[in-house]
Amino acid sequence: MAASLWKNLLQTTKDRILQILQQRRASLYIGAHGYEEELIKKKLQQFAGGSINLSKEDSGIGILTLNNPKLMNAFTGTMMLELQERVTELENWKDGKGLIIYGAGNTFCSGSDLNAVKAISNSQARWDEYVHVYAKHLNQTYEKTKSINFGYKTLLCRLPLISVALVQGKAVGGGAELTTACDFR
Numbered sequence: 001m002a003a004s005l006w007k008n009l010l011q012t013t014k015d016r017i018l019q020i021l022q023q024r025r026a027s028l029y030i031g032a033h034g035y036e037e038e039l040i041k042k043k044l045q046q047f048a049g050g051s052i053n054l055s056k057e058d059s060g061i062g063i064l065t066l067n068n069p070k071l072m073n074a075f076t077g078t079m080m081l082e083l084q085e086r087v088t089e090l091e092n093w094k095d096g097k098g099l100i101i102y103g104a105g106n107t108f109c110s111g112s113d114l115n116a117v118k119a120i121s122n123s124q125a126r127w128d129e130y131v132h133v134y135a136k137h138l139n140q141t142y143e144k145t146k147s148i149n150f151g152y153k154t155l156l157c158r159l160p161l162i163s164v165a166l167v168q169g170k171a172v173g174g175g176a177e178l179t180t181a182c183d184f185r
């Protein structure tokens with residue numbers, strides 16, 4: 001009897017552990033704010049527009065273009081997601097030596113897209129909460145910094161490439177801080 005109870009308890013515990021592990025796998029990221037990675041991504045995807053373009057030259061120089069010229073290259077949600085993808089691509093670029101970041105049109109970057117900031121500020125969670133949680137995903141040092149800009153910063157700083165922000169025109173808010181993520185500006 002006792003042996004059978006023990007066996008059941010053992011099995012139930014194993015099942016529960018497997019269940020928890022599966023849940024964790026399904027949701028790789030559950031941050032301090034309780035948001036899930038997919039939820040954050042979906043939210044950021046709602047604020048679409050512009051793009052982050054990367055061209056990798058034979059010389060080993062990458063050119064990253066902030067491309068949203070109608071809004072002075074303001075960062076939309078999808079641009080944030082793309083930035084992470086491009087940085088991952090650069091991290092895996094074996095022949096990469098340097099990186100130049102510049103803005104399309106005649107400006108560098110006007111920071112976060114204020115349309116998204118306003119829209120999210122009217123809903124349950126503020127834009128910066130989403131952004132901060134996403135920054136944590138980008139940057140494990142979030143707990144110390146609690147800032148997306150720092151998220152960008154360390155994300156770019158940890159790249160093993162010499163980076164230059166080629167600033168033409170305005171660099172405001174998050175755009176100004178992005179320049180500080182580069183080795184030279």
Ligand SMILES: CC[C@@H](C(=O)O)C(=O)SCCNC(=O)CCNC(=O)[C@H](O)C(C)(C)COP(=O)(O)OP(=O)(O)OC[C@H]1O[C@@H](n2cnc3c(N)ncnc32)[C@H](O)[C@@H]1OP(=O)(O)O
Pocket residue numbers: 070071072074075110111112113114115117128148149170172173174175177
């Ligand atoms: C919370 C996040 C925080 C962070 O990440 O740290 C931020 O970054 S918040 C955003 C901070 N940035 C700003 O507040 C900049 C706001 N913009 C401006 O001050 C000016 O637009 C400018 C960048 C100084 C350029 O001025 P100017 O050359 O006179 O151009 P316009 O003002 O006519 O702008 C053209 C066009 O672009 C739109 N625009 C500009 N910046 C943004 C933006 N950040 N988000 C959304 N849209 C932006 C501006 O509204 C104009 O649109 P139209 O009127 O439709 O032509």
